[in-house]
Amino acid sequence: MQIVDILAPAAVKTLSQTTSKKRLFQDIAEMARQVYGVDAVQTLDALQERESLGPTGVGHGVALPHARLHGLDHVVGLFLRLDKPLDFDAVDRQPVDLIFALLAPKNTGVDHLKALALVSRTLRDQDLRAKLRVNDDAVTLHALLSAAPGIKAA
Numbered sequence: 001m002q003i004v005d006i007l008a009p010a011a012v013k014t015l016s017q018t019t020s021k022k023r024l025f026q027d028i029a030e031m032a033r034q035v036y037g038v039d040a041v042q043t044l045d046a047l048q049e050r051e052s053l054g055p056t057g058v059g060h061g062v063a064l065p066h067a068r069l070h071g072l073d074h075v076v077g078l079f080l081r082l083d084k085p086l087d088f089d090a091v092d093r094q095p096v097d098l099i100f101a102l103l104a105p106k107n108t109g110v111d112h113l114k115a116l117a118l119v120s121r122t123l124r125d126q127d128l129r130a131k132l133r134v135n136d137d138a139v140t141l142h143a144l145l146s147a148a149p150g151i152k153a154a
Contacts, residue, residue, distance in 0.1 A: 001111075001114050001115060001118055002118075002146070002148070002149075003077070003118065003119070003122060003145045003146050003148050004146040006074075006075050006076055006077040006102070006115055006118075007076075007077040007078075007079060007142065007145060007146070008035050008036070008076070009138070009139065009142045010034070010035045011031065011032075011035045011036070011076070011077060011078040011079065012078075012079045012080075012138040012139075012141045012142045012145070013031065013078075013079075013080050013081075013138055014080070014081045014082075014083065014136040014137075014138065014141070015027060015080055015081070015082050015083065016082075016083040016084070018082055018084070018086060019086075020086070021051070021086060021087075021088060022048075024080070024082075024086060024099065025044055025047045025048055025051070025065070026044060027080070028043070028044075028047060028065065028078055028080065028099075028101045029041070029043035029044035029047065031078050031080075032076070032078060032101075032103060035076075035078070036072070036076050036103070037071070038069055038071050038072060038103065039069075039070075039071060042069055042070065042071070043067065043069060043103065046067030046068065046069055046103075047065050047066075047067045047101070049067070050065065050066060050067045051065060055088060055089035055090065055091075056088070057088035057089055057090025057091065057094075057096050058090065058091060058120065058123075059090055059091050059092040059094065060092065060094070060123075060124070060126075060129060061085060061090075061094055061095065061096055061097050061098055061129065061133075062090075062096065062098045062099075062100070062123045062129070063088045063090065063096040063098070063099045063100075064099075064100055064101075064102065064116065064119060064120060064123075065099065065101045065102075066101065066102040066103070066104070066112070066116060067102075067103055067104070068103075068104050068105065068106045068107075068108065068112065069103050069104070069105070069106060070105075070106050072103060072104065072105045072106075073105060074105065074111070075102060075103070075104045075105070075108065075111050075112055075115040076102070076103050076104075077100060077101065077102050077103075077115070077119065078100070078101045078103075079098075079099070079100050079101075079141060079142075079145060080098075080099045080101070081097060081098055081099075081132060081133070081135075081136065081141060082096070082097040082098075082099070083097075083136075084097075085097040097133065098123060098129060098132055098133070100119045100123060102115050102116060102119060122145070122148040122149075125148070128144060128145075128148065131144050132144055132145075
C-alpha cells in the first residue's frame with residue numbers, strides 16, 4: 001500500500017481560515033463528499049465520535065483523524081495543510097497544521113490499520129513535514145506525499 005493508493009489528487013487542500021477542530025471536521029466532511037461521494041453528515045459525526053474517544057493529534061504538528069463509514073469500499077484519505085496551526089490536544093501539546101484524515105469502510109479489516117500505520121510513518125519524516133509546510137499548492141503537496149515509500153502487504 002502506498003499513499004497514492006488512498007489519496008486522490010482532489011483530496012489535498014490548503015486551508016487559511018480554519019478556526020476550530022469542529023470547523024476543520026466540517027471541511028473534511030464536505031471535501032470527502034465532493035471527492036469520494038460519502039455522506040458529509042455521516043462523515044462529520046463519525047470523525048467527532050472518534051475524536052471524543054481521544055485526540056488524534058500525534059505530535060510534531062500532525063493530526064490523523066480517522067473514522068469508519070458506510071458507503072466506502074476501500075480506505076480513502078484527505079490531506080489538509082493549515083495556514084494557521086490549530087489546537088488539537090496533541091500528545092506533545094503543539095498546535096497542528098498538517099492533517100491527514102482517513103476514512104475506512106465500516107466493516108474493514110486490517111487495511112484500515114495498514115493505512116493508519118503508513119500515514120503515521122510517512123508523516124514522522126521531518127524533511128517531508130518541512131516540505132509540506134512550505135508549499136501550499138495542492139498538486140505539489142500530493143506529489144510530495146505520493147513519493148513517500150509504501151508498505152508491503154502482509
